[in-house]
Amino acid sequence: MSPLPLAGKRIAVTRARAQSEALAQPLEALGATVLEVPTIEIRDPDSWQALDSAVAHLDEFDFLIVTSVNGVQKLLERLTAAGRSASAVAHLEVGAIGPATAAELQKAGIRVDFVPGSYRAEGLLDALAGRDLSGKRFLIPRARVARDIVPRVLGERGAHAEVVEAYQTALPALDWNALRKRLTPPPDLVTFTSSSTALNFARLLEEPGERDLLRASAVRAACIGPITSETARTLGFEVVVEAAEYTVPGLIAAIREYFPVARTGSNT
Numbered sequence: 001m002s003p004l005p006l007a008g009k010r011i012a013v014t015r016a017r018a019q020s021e022a023l024a025q026p027l028e029a030l031g032a033t034v035l036e037v038p039t040i041e042i043r044d045p046d047s048w049q050a051l052d053s054a055v056a057h058l059d060e061f062d063f064l065i066v067t068s069v070n071g072v073q074k075l076l077e078r079l080t081a082a083g084r085s086a087s088a089v090a091h092l093e094v095g096a097i098g099p100a101t102a103a104e105l106q107k108a109g110i111r112v113d114f115v116p117g118s119y120r121a122e123g124l125l126d127a128l129a130g131r132d133l134s135g136k137r138f139l140i141p142r143a144r145v146a147r148d149i150v151p152r153v154l155g156e157r158g159a160h161a162e163v164v165e166a167y168q169t170a171l172p173a174l175d176w177n178a179l180r181k182r183l184t185p186p187p188d189l190v191t192f193t194s195s196s197t198a199l200n201f202a203r204l205l206e207e208p209g210e211r212d213l214l215r216a217s218a219v220r221a222a223c224i225g226p227i228t229s230e231t232a233r234t235l236g237f238e239v240v241v242e243a244a245e246y247t248v249p250g251l252i253a254a255i256r257e258y259f260p261v262a263r264t265g266s267n268t
Helices: 021-029 049-056 069-081 099-107 121-127 149-156 176-182 195-205 226-234 248-263
Strands: 010-013 033-036 041-043 063-066 093-096 137-143 160-170 189-192 220-223 238-242
Touching: 010 021, 021 033, 021 248, 049 069, 049 137, 049 160, 063 069, 069 099, 069 137, 069 160, 093 099, 121 149, 137 149, 149 160, 189 195, 189 226, 189 248, 195 226, 220 226, 220 248, 226 238, 238 248
Parallel strands: 010 033, 010 189, 063 093, 063 137, 137 160, 189 220, 220 238
Antiparallel strands: 041 160
């Protein structure tokens, strides 16, 4: 019987614990030893005031732009808290940054009007190219820290983008002794599914007393797309895998393709 394609490979998954399964299980099915190193934890915002106010005034918006599954879940949570249902956004034109976000919206019964071909902020803007957006109002529930290109460009096109904090990401509490054992010897790949996971992994390596945990230059990174790759390179990581399709399945496919090449010695 032929060995599984990732047999003997140690791959670190840095997603939040609640979301790691979608990446970890397929990698394990391909034979990899998955090292769970959650670098982000999804938390509620310090205040719900901004999002709750937006929910109360949904009739004033023309578009809803959602850039993550977390954003969908928090929006739905606040709709429920306000005694409203998903039908409250039925009048809005809804854009989702990628298929996973779109699926989460559709699961709640929310029609998705457009998903960009390129699953990143620039793709959302491309999907609106040629549209007259002057005076249009956009609601964008998202993480506290996120790229500003969408609201900035929408503003340049005459629209008003209301960005509201729906959640925040934080570095979770970690068992350092367990983490050191997990990362010894160094993994063959460290996966990053967002810039936040890469930034927080770098923070782990720089924690006082943990600077010898793993050198940044020794980290071979597998990134979900070019924005994450750019962040990882800036942090000193060696990006050896980048998904052609900016999704978790796309990342898994890219990882699978990488290792047969690596075994020939061209990437080692």
